[in-house]
Amino acid sequence: MTPILIFDLDGTLIDSAPDLHAAASRMLEAEGEAPLPLATIRSFIGNGIPVLVDRIIAATALSPVDRNRLVAGFLADYQAHATDLTVPYPDVAATLTTLKQAGHALAVCTNKPAAPAHEILTDLGLASFFDDLIGGDSLPSRKPDPEGLLILRDRLGSGPVVYVGDSEVDAQTAQNAGVPFALFTEGYRKSPVGEIPHTVRFSKFNDLPQQVESLLAIAGQA
Numbered sequence: 001m002t003p004i005l006i007f008d009l010d011g012t013l014i015d016s017a018p019d020l021h022a023a024a025s026r027m028l029e030a031e032g033e034a035p036l037p038l039a040t041i042r043s044f045i046g047n048g049i050p051v052l053v054d055r056i057i058a059a060t061a062l063s064p065v066d067r068n069r070l071v072a073g074f075l076a077d078y079q080a081h082a083t084d085l086t087v088p089y090p091d092v093a094a095t096l097t098t099l100k101q102a103g104h105a106l107a108v109c110t111n112k113p114a115a116p117a118h119e120i121l122t123d124l125g126l127a128s129f130f131d132d133l134i135g136g137d138s139l140p141s142r143k144p145d146p147e148g149l150l151i152l153r154d155r156l157g158s159g160p161v162v163y164v165g166d167s168e169v170d171a172q173t174a175q176n177a178g179v180p181f182a183l184f185t186e187g188y189r190k191s192p193v194g195e196i197p198h199t200v201r202f203s204k205f206n207d208l209p210q211q212v213e214s215l216l217a218i219a220g221q222a
C-alpha cells in the first residue's frame with residue numbers, strides 16, 4: 001500500500017505569519033486600533049482564522065459583537081494578499097520532490113480555510129506535489145479532531161500514514177488519529193520541544209526523507 005505523508009501548512013510548509021500579521025494590522029488600523037506585534041500574531045496561529053480573529057479581539061478593544069463581520073473581512077483581505085510575504089521554509093520543494101519520487105502520496109491537513117490554502121500552494125509552486133487537501137472549513141470538525149487525517153487516509157488508499165506538523169494542535173491530532181508524528185521544530189509551537197509529544201523531530205527539511213522510512217515502519221505496525 002502506498003505510504004501517505006500528510007503535512008500541516010502554516011508554520012510547517014510555509015512561513016505565513018508575516019501575511020497573517022499584515023492582514024491583522026490592516027484590520028486593526030481600519031478599526032482604529034494599534035497593531036499587535038508579529039510574535040503575538042504568530043502565537044495566535046494554528047486553530048484557524050476565526051479563532052485567530054477571536055484571539056485578536058480578546059487582545060484588543062475590538063468588540064466580540066463585531067466578530068462575524070471581522071472574520072469575513074479578515075478572510076477576504078487575507079485571501080487577496082496571502083502570498084505577498086509568505087514563502088516556503090528552506091528546502092521544502094526539494095524535499096517534497098524526493099518524497100514524491102520515493103512513491104509516497106502527499107497531502108495537506110490544515111486549519112487554514114481550503115480556498116486560501118489551495119491558492120497559496122499554487123502561487124508558491126507547491127500545489128502539484130499534493131494529491132489532496134483538507135482545510136479548516138472542509139469538514140464540520142477541524143484539528144485536533146482526527147477526522148481530517150482519517151479521511152485523507154481513506155481517500156488515498158488506506159496506506160500507513162505519517163503526520164508532519166509544527167504545533168501542539170498537530171501533535172494532538174496525530175495522537176487522536178493514532179499515527180506517528182514528525183515535529184518541525186522551527187514553526188509556530190508555543191511549548192518547548194520536549195513538552196510536545198512526537199515520534200521524531202527535525203529542524204531542516206533536508207533531514208525529513210531519512211526519517212520518513214522509520215516512521216512508515218512504525219505506521220505500518222499501528
Ligand SMILES: O=C(O)COP(=O)(O)O
Nearest residue numbers: 010046047048110111112
Ligand atoms: O491557524 C490556521 O489558520 C492554520 O494553521 P495550520 O496550517 O498550522 O493548521
Ligand SMILES: [Mg+2]
Nearest residue numbers: 008010011166
Ligand atoms: Mg501549523
